Amino acid sequence: MSLEIKLKRASKIYHPGEVLKGSLLVETKSDISHTGLFLNLEGLVSMQLSSKSVGIFEAFYNSVKPIPLITVNLEVQKAGKFPAGVTTIPFEFPLKAKSTRPLYDSYHGVFISVQYTLHAELRRGILNKPLLKSLEFIIEGDKVAKSAEQTPIPFTITPQSLENIREIKSVPDFKISGTLERAVCDIEQPLQGTISVDHSVKPIKSIELQLVRVETCGCAEGYAKDATEIQNIQIAEGDVMRGLAIPIHMVFPRLFTCVTTATNNFKIEFEVNIVIVLQDDHLITENFPIKLYRPVK
DSSP states (O other), X not given: OEEEEEESOTTOEEOTTSEEEEEEEEEESSOEEESEEEEEEEEEEEEOOOTTTTTTTGGGGGGGSOEEEEEEEEXXXXXXXXXXXXXXXXXXXXXXXXXSSOOOOOEEOSSEEEEEEXXXXXXXXXXXXXXXXXXXXEEOOOOBOOOSOOOOEEEEEOGGGOOSOSOGGGSOOEEEEEEESOSEEETTSOEEEEEEEEEESSOEEEEEEEEEEEEEEEETTEEEEEEEEEEEEEEEESSOOTTOOEEEEEOOOBTTBXXXXXXXXXXXXXXXXXXXXXXXXXXXXXXXXXXXXXXXX
């Protein structure tokens, strides 16, 4: 005997206000009795504290409890019998938030996740375990008007521009310049720009582009903020030609990124690091906070 959840949309991508449609498929080799078939739709923001924050945050532990966004329970089939073969039972749910909170973008982070899941349960009496099936689908939140902040961001990295350096004399002389197309980015479009090594005393080993998530959990009394890497793309290898404009191109990965979100209980933000690795394994890093949004087409 098997239980399956199938959505009408193969992409499994939905938007707030739409209707989620699909079917439950029950397949059995012979007639089988049951005490009910139930379907539950659940949208949750789950948060957890990093190990370094647990002790500090014991007083504020309530602030990191899961936040329900949408909950719908449905009895799809009352107690009875399923005949041998495949039984298809259609269902539909309106995707409307249960409170004043909107339906946030689906997001899989390290300390914060926003997930929307269907849970089906076929109860088979006291002596048999219920048959369970779950399926996650994706919500892309409300779209906003295209941002006017489309100005390119030029940058120049030199020993003098670096922070957190004890002795500037120990840093080899170099100059790296370039441009990022924008700091306010359409999440559905790649981040682009250029970078060039104007001069460097030490040979270059690698140039990398790092996408970082900055997750903040907590409340008004205190926050735990953690930055973790999402992806690292090598955009140049070896001692590159001086003055050559090297293109920057990075796609924002689905689920591991979402629109920049700030609420009373949590924040999800993003940054880009440009990392230059010298042959002697010295690292030169420049940080750029970015804001992600989803525009109205």
